[in-house]
Amino acid sequence: MAAVEVILLERIETLGQMGEVVKVKPGYARNFLLPQKKALRATKDNLAYFEKQRTQLEAQNLKRRQDAEGVAKKLEGLQVIILRQAGETGQLYGSVATRDISEAVTAAGFTVDRRQILLDQPIKTLGIFKTRVALHPEVVVGISANIAQSEEEAQMQAAGKSPLAPASETPAAPEPAAEAAPASAEKPKAAAADGAEEPAKKPKGKKKAKSEE
Numbered sequence: 591m592a593a594v595e596v597i598l599l600e601r602i603e604t605l606g607q608m609g610e611v612v613k614v615k616p617g618y619a620r621n622f623l624l625p626q627k628k629a630l631r632a633t634k635d636n637l638a639y640f641e642k643q644r645t646q647l648e649a650q651n652l653k654r655r656q657d658a659e660g661v662a663k664k665l666e667g668l669q670v671i672i673l674r675q676a677g678e679t680g681q682l683y684g685s686v687a688t689r690d691i692s693e694a695v696t697a698a699g700f701t702v703d704r705r706q707i708l709l710d711q712p713i714k715t716l717g718i719f720k721t722r723v724a725l726h727p728e729v730v731v732g733i734s735a736n737i738a739q740s741e742e743e744a745q746m747q748a749a750g751k752s753p754l755a756p757a758s759e760t761p762a763a764p765e766p767a768a769e770a771a772p773a774s775a776e777k778p779k780a781a782a783a784d785g786a787e788e789p790a791k792k793p794k795g796k797k798k799a800k801s802e803e
Contacts, residue, residue: 594619595632597640600651601727602628608651609644611637658726661700665723668733670694671744676716682737685712691721691735713737718747 593613598606602623605612611632614623623629630636640647672694675683688707695702708722713735720734738744743753 592616596623596629597632597636598629599640599647600628603724603727608648609640655726655728658729661725662729662731665695665700665725665733666731668695668698668700669718669736669748670698670733671736671738671741673739673741673744674716674737676739680716682714682716685714686735686737687712694735695723695733716743716747716753 692704
């Protein structure tokens with residue numbers, strides 16, 4: 591289908607700045623830009639409306655950006671804990687998506703929508719994953735999601751320790767076998783000592799035999 595032209599009512603990272611007329615796919619305009627009021631169809635009437643309302647729209651955008659910058663100072667660097675079940679290798683039974691992270695961030699006291707979570711792909715393993723939150727088209731902050739099976743494991747991961755490490759290190763240390771080795775080594779010494787006594791007795795026997803002759 592042919593692209594459609596829209597007027598951007600705010601900055602869209604992948605498209606352009608407020609007031610620009612850009613071409614987008616019809617589905618993107620119909621399902622996202624237009625219903626979210628991020629753009630208007632670039633008709634003659636809408637262009638005239640935008641120019642008439644530009645000053646007011648820019649003022650509203652500035653106010654929203656300032657509010658977002660205030661929230662960003664508190665939200666930057668936040669780490670949320672999300673508990674999930676996983677296999678022995680750390681593979682999740684399911685995945686963690688934008689909705690899960692937005693709910694965790696909201697529970698931490700910052701109301702955000704899943705559409706504001708910028709996650710390239712769903713998380714499918716345990717660990718700490720960095721992501722971003724778009725508080726405003728011009729204000730984006732970094733946070734992280736700590737995916738663990740329990741609060742204790744989450745604390746270990748936050749401290750830089752892997753909860754899976756002990757299981758992978760267990761096959762390494764048979765210390766009892768190492769202690770048994772000296773005991774087995776003592777037996778040959780004892781045998782050697784017994785063997786050393788026998789030659790000492792034989793010469794005595796030979797000397798006695800000569801004296802009798």
